[in-house]
Amino acid sequence: MESRIRNNYFVFIKALGIIALAFAGTFSSLDDPNVGGITLFISAAFLLFAVMPETDAVKSTKKAWIIGEGIASIAALFLCPSVGLYFTAITYLDIVSNLPAPSYLGVLYILPLAWKFDLEVKYYFVVAILLILIYYQHNKVIGWYEKTARDNLMEESRLKSDIEHTKVEHKDELNKSRLQHENELLEEKGRISQALHDKLGHSINGSLYKLEAAKVLIDKEPDKSRTILQEVIDNLRGSMDEIRVIIRNERPDKKRMALKSLHALLTECEEGYGIKTTLNISESDREIPENIWEIILDNTFEAVTNALKYSGCDEINIDINILEEVVRATIKDNGKGAYNIEEGMGIQGMKARVRKVKGYIDIDSVGGFTINMILPIKKGIQEEDNGSDKSSDS
Numbered sequence: 001m002e003s004r005i006r007n008n009y010f011v012f013i014k015a016l017g018i019i020a021l022a023f024a025g026t027f028s029s030l031d032d033p034n035v036g037g038i039t040l041f042i043s044a045a046f047l048l049f050a051v052m053p054e055t056d057a058v059k060s061t062k063k064a065w066i067i068g069e070g071i072a073s074i075a076a077l078f079l080c081p082s083v084g085l086y087f088t089a090i091t092y093l094d095i096v097s098n099l100p101a102p103s104y105l106g107v108l109y110i111l112p113l114a115w116k117f118d119l120e121v122k123y124y125f126v127v128a129i130l131l132i133l134i135y136y137q138h139n140k141v142i143g144w145y146e147k148t149a150r151d152n153l154m155e156e157s158r159l160k161s162d163i164e165h166t167k168v169e170h171k172d173e174l175n176k177s178r179l180q181h182e183n184e185l186l187e188e189k190g191r192i193s194q195a196l197h198d199k200l201g202h203s204i205n206g207s208l209y210k211l212e213a214a215k216v217l218i219d220k221e222p223d224k225s226r227t228i229l230q231e232v233i234d235n236l237r238g239s240m241d242e243i244r245v246i247i248r249n250e251r252p253d254k255k256r257m258a259l260k261s262l263h264a265l266l267t268e269c270e271e272g273y274g275i276k277t278t279l280n281i282s283e284s285d286r287e288i289p290e291n292i293w294e295i296i297l298d299n300t301f302e303a304v305t306n307a308l309k310y311s312g313c314d315e316i317n318i319d320i321n322i323l324e325e326v327v328r329a330t331i332k333d334n335g336k337g338a339y340n341i342e343e344g345m346g347i348q349g350m351k352a353r354v355r356k357v358k359g360y361i362d363i364d365s366v367g368g369f370t371i372n373m374i375l376p377i378k379k380g381i382q383e384e385d386n387g388s389d390k391s392s393d394s
Contacts, residue, residue, distance in 0.1 A: 010138045011054045014090075018047045021086050039080040046072035046087050050094065066094055077113070085113055089128055093135045101140055104132045203239050207232045258293040262318065265304060269316060273308060276315045284322035291357065292375050296320065296329050299350045299361075303331040303371050306346055311335025311369055325377055332370040341365050 022043030049069035053062040073091040077084030089107045096103040107128050214228040259281070266277035300318060307313055313335030321328045341347070341363060350371070354361040359375040 010134075011051055013134060014054065015047060015051050018043065018050060018087075018090070021083050022047070024083070039076070039083060042072055042076045042079065043083065043087075046076060050087075050090060053094070066091070069094060081113075085110065085124060086127060088113070089124075089131055093131055097135060097139045101136055104136060107132060203235055203242075207235050207239075210235075258297045261297055262300060265301065266316070266318070269304065269308070275308075275313065278317045279320075280318070281320045282322050286322050286324065286377065288322060288327060288377060292327055292377065295353045295357065295359075295375060296327070296373070298353060299371070299373060300329070300331055302346045302350055303369075307333040307335060307369060311337070313368065327373075327375045327377060329373045329375070330370065332368060334368045337365040337368050339365070 022040060046069060049065050049072055053065045053069075070091050073084060073087035075084070076087045089110055092107050092110065093104060096106065108125070110124075110128070210228050210232045214225045214232070217225040217228070262279055266279055269275045269277050304316060307316055311333050313333035315334045317330075317332045319328075319330045319332075343351075347363065351361055354373055354375065357375060359373060361374075362372045364370040364372070
């Protein structure tokens with residue numbers, strides 16, 4: 001109820017004012033009951049015509065209602081001038097409500113009618129000024145605030161839509177960067193496969209033909225068969241040496257690939273989000289296993305994606321320190337942080353990757369978001385060697 005009154009205060013004030021004027025005119029006409037009754041009837045009609053256009057129900061036919069309001073005010077002016085004079089002022093203000101504010105002062109030109117009907121000019125002047133202030137506040141001041149509020153709401157909605165659209169676009173760009181990194185790895189693997197095929201295909205095929213020949217001759221010409229088998233053994237030994245050379249020479253540089261992906265990621269943050277980024281990597285001759293670089297890269301992608309989505313930061317720093325036995329990686333932003341960290345699939349995935357190599361991960365959300373990882377180099381090498389052994393066994 002209070003909310004309805006607050007939102008429609010002008011209608012209530014207008015209605016109460018007209019009712020008060022109607023009763024004042026009726027009491028002033030008690031000597032003539034007929035005039036008093038007519039005054040009440042005209043006042044009721046005026047109330048209907050004056051108040052209804054302020055509602056949403058009849059805004060499409062507002063002109064017709066104002067014409068009715070004008071007729072009622074003129075009738076009241078001649079039958080009961082003490083009431084009709086004020087009704088005429090209200091009608092005038094309703095007519096010029098959408099015009100510039102100075103036009104409201106035109107209601108004072110009705111003052112001569114007060115002298116014509118021997119009415120108290122000072123009372124009319126006070127009421128006229130009060131009406132001007134009420135109409136000015138409603139139509140100009142509050143109207144301006146309502147329009148501004150609507151414009152701000154529309155602008156806020158547009159900005160939210162743009163922000164969501166931008167987030168989706170840049171999330172897609174980050175995914176593209178990740179896919180590009182994966183494609184580069186696949187290209188490296190394809191190049192190695194081609195090199196193995198080109199250099200070893202003929203040798204292995206020749207060995208197979210010789211083995212087939214040795215199988216046929218093993219009973220009839222065992223000496224020749226043994227000679228062929230020795231040639232196959234020597235050939236396969238040479239092939240193994242070639243495989244080692246190819247792997248050593250053609251093996252993709254995981255560090256180079258990882259750094260390239262990290263630089264691309266941070267470039268995207270700067271160009272797409274306007275976020276200042278830094279990447280610091282300590283110089284070291286220590287070789288870092290591939291799976292450790294993969295963990296650093298995957299967790300960095302996840303941390304930066306979360307920072308863009310939730311932190312509201314304008315700076316992201318990545319530090320990678322290569323020590324004797326471990327690699328320490330830190331991803332930090334200067335965003336709003338969080339008192340309680342809700343571990344979604346992203347954070348759980350980061351922790352799982354680190355724990356797989358018996359590493360340590362710490363997440364701090366005070367004064368921004370900081371992720372510290374300590375990854376053991378020897379454990380990474382063991383994991384990598386175990387993977388190679390399994391591949392060889394298969």
